[in-house]
Amino acid sequence: TQLLEQSPQFLSIQEGENLTVYCNSSSVFSSLQWYRQEPGEGPVLLVTVVTGGEVKKLKRLTFQFGDARKDSSLHITAAQPGDTGLYLCAGAGETSGSRLTFGEGTQLTVNP
Amino acid sequence: NAGVMQNPRHLVRRRGQEARLRCSPMKGHSHVYWYRQLPEEGLKFMVYLQKENIIDESGMPKERFSAEFPKEGPSILRIQQVVRGDSAAYFCASSPFVGGQDNSPLHFGNGTRLTVT
Numbered sequence: 494t495q496l497l498e499q500s501p502q503f504l505s506i507q508e509g510e511n512l513t514v515y516c517n518s519s520s521v522f523s524s525l526q527w528y529r530q531e532p533g534e535g536p537v538l539l540v541t542v543v544t545g546g547e548v549k550k551l552k553r554l555t556f557q558f559g560d561a562r563k564d565s566s567l568h569i570t571a572a573q574p575g576d577t578g579l580y581l582c583a584g585a586g587e588t589s590g591s592r593l594t595f596g597e598g599t600q601l602t603v604n605p
Numbered sequence: 606n607a608g609v610m611q612n613p614r615h616l617v618r619r620r621g622q623e624a625r626l627r628c629s630p631m632k633g634h635s636h637v638y639w640y641r642q643l644p645e646e647g648l649k650f651m652v653y654l655q656k657e658n659i660i661d662e663s664g665m666p667k668e669r670f671s672a673e674f675p676k677e678g679p680s681i682l683r684i685q686q687v688v689r690g691d692s693a694a695y696f697c698a699s700s701p702f703v704g705g706q707d708n709s710p711l712h713f714g715n716g717t718r719l720t721v722t
Contacts, residue, residue, distance in 0.1 A: 581647055
């Protein structure tokens with residue numbers, strides 16, 4: 494069974510601070526996705542990383558896929574209240590086909 | 606271009622009743638996935654379907670749960686004889702090809718929140 498562990502589970506910071514969310518596993522994934530979910534809504538895809546060591550940037554968000562494709566991180570620079578939400582990582586296994594394994598999520602609150 | 610549509614948004618059922626959750630994928634998407642989310646938890650895979658075929662149901666409970674994606678109409682997740690433990694948010698996602706890849710991201714609906722009383 495593939496598992497993805499996210500840390501921290503909860504994060505409350507002040508506007509303007511930087512933060513990093515981690516997603517770790519003992520399994521290798523063919524690709525890894527990051528989603529953001531607002532209350533009462535479905536997850537919305539932020540990025541997909543495929544290659545070990547890959548770094549992708551989306552405005553103030555930087556996503557990195559570990560060299561061994563077992564872990565990933567999301568770094569937010571100068572966080573804003575609009576960044577508040579549940580951040581989920583999800584991995585597509587090399588043998589699980591289209592079945593995504595989701596982490597438990599990181600609930601981020603950015604206070605003005 | 607409408608996104609993934611799920612209905613109802615909220616569903617209340619008494620123990621022992623049946624729950625039917627509907628999902629219309631995005632236009633042009635033939636791959637549908639159902640996930641379940643318990644409060645303050647991540648999403649757990651349930652089933653993956655293509656038109657008229659169940660491809661992967663490894664996450665579905667063996668009893669009371671079934672899913673279909675007919676040639677015409679929405680995908681249906683059916684829960685018979687619901688119990689309180691079935692209370693959760695059920696999300697449907699669709700993709701144009703096999704999902705989870707860079708060229709085929711999953712698009713999620715806003716979910717159906719099932720409450721069993």
